Amino acid sequence: MESGRNHWATTTSALATWRMHLPAAGDDAAVERIVDLVAALLHAGRESEMFDVERTGLRIDDLCAAWRGGLRETGELPVLQTPPSFERLLRGSTLLAHYDAAGTMQETWTTQAGSLLRDLVGKDGDFTKRDAPAVRFGRSFRVAKGEPATLDVELHTDAMFPVVADLVAPNGLVKPPPAVDNRELAARNAPRMNRLLAAARAAAEAAGARWELVDRDGKNKSYGYHAIRKHYARFLTESAVLAEPAPTPAKKH
DSSP states (O other): OOOSSOOOOBOSSOSEEEEEEEOOOOSHHHHHHHHHHHHHHHHHHHHHTSSBGGGGTOOHHHHHHHHHHHHHHHSEEOTTEETTTTOEEOOOBEEEEEEOTTSOEEEEEESOHHHHHHHHHTOOSTTSOTTOOSEEEOSSOOEETTOOEEEEEEEOBOTTSSEEOOTTSTTOSOSSOOOEEOHHHHHHHHHHHHHHHHHHHHHHHHTTOEEEEEOTTSOOTTSSOHHHHHHHHTTBOSSOBOSSOOOOOOOOO
16 A cells, blocks of 8 residues: 555546435425525535535525525525525535645645645646535525425545545546555545535435435446446445445346
8 A cells, every 4th residue: 555645536527426306395485494404404514524615704594594585586596506696606615634745644624625636746637627626515406486406415536435546647547447545534534424424314304305326336428437436336325435345236146
């Protein structure tokens, strides 16, 4: 094992997506209950240190009040977009473990994991994109009465996986991906992600939403890096990132 070097990467497409399927909201009260769910999600992000919007200068209570105001004015709820224009996607700050130039483990708060990694490895490329976050909540999420909706928790870094594909290596993406030991960083990063997932799933199911891990086998053609997604799928469950690969199901005869 080579310690002290950052082998982890960031991706603009999600490496893993956990999705909440929200039932259609029949009235204003039902729509506002979705705001309560999003508030619970943001509090979970803050408490888990995986998506802290208050570290970016915003307050969760103020955001929810603005979203409710948007509902009253337009009949739609521009949740997870920032007021006053509701055109910019909400960002949260993540506490991310990594190695510094001396090979010593550090932890840094960042809203742009890709920018942090680019500075650490001195390389600008597909897997160190400046604006790539560690975690993102949804992409576009507007709720209207009478319409069902989905809300995603997206993972955009492999820094919490115990084995990584070393996408920041000079040769980048190769098939089959290599397996590089990342257990030291994963021991810090994965528990935070798992606290977020557990709290998000509990809040979703309490609100009557259905929760699922999407594209566990990495076959969704709308995403790139199919081999990489499949590589990491063995470390994913419905509500956790595993420290060891999940056992392969026995073949049926």
